[in-house]
Amino acid sequence: MGEIRATDVVTAACDALVAGLDSPALRISAACTEAEADYDVPDLLPPVLDELGLTLHPVGSVAGQETAARALATRMPAGELTPRELAFRIHQRFGHELPLAERLAELDDDYDVLEYGDRTPAQVDADVTAEALRLAQHRRVPTEPTRAPA
Structure with a gap:
């Protein structure tokens, strides 16, 4: 991605x-x-x-985009991205078009209007952190049923 x-x-x-x-x-x-x-x-x-038995998602697929969003989300709690950087990168990459990451795009918008509202950067950071943790723990449910071993 x-x-x-x-x-x-x-x-x-x-x-x-x-x-x-x-x-x-x-x-x-x-x-x-x-x-x-x-x-x-x-x-x-x-x-x-x-x-290695891992899945390679087609470029541009929703599954690939969701996997990329979850991978980005894991980088924030690991200290590789600040909350602001995570929200910005998600918003920049997916806009408001990826439902899984929509909340982070909205929070990026919140950073842009901080001076006009009643929220503090720390409050938005806390919301981004909570959302990053949710995304990092989110597991994609298979869309096709799996067969039980015979």
Whole structure:
């Protein structure tokens, strides 16, 4: 969804290997140099995710957008984004078009009108934090029934 650089994917592949995950495509991804990453990662990512049993959502799909919004939301409690930065990035990326992240877009609007209202930045920060935690914990319900093992 364009939220991280290809070199970040290479770093994540290295971290995954160190953590004990392993697959042929994961090893190839981890071995990419910085110069190779931009070219090789887009082709390597689908097999890596497939080998690890993870889902690759089509670019632009609602499921992909929701996954990206949840991933961004996890970055705020981890200290990688401030509440204001999270609300801004969600609003910038999805506008008011992604129901899952609509509240964060609204809160970004709230930051823009603080001087005209009766709310403080700390109050909006608290609302963004609560919403980020809700999004980070939100799990997508499968749209197709799963079959029980035979």
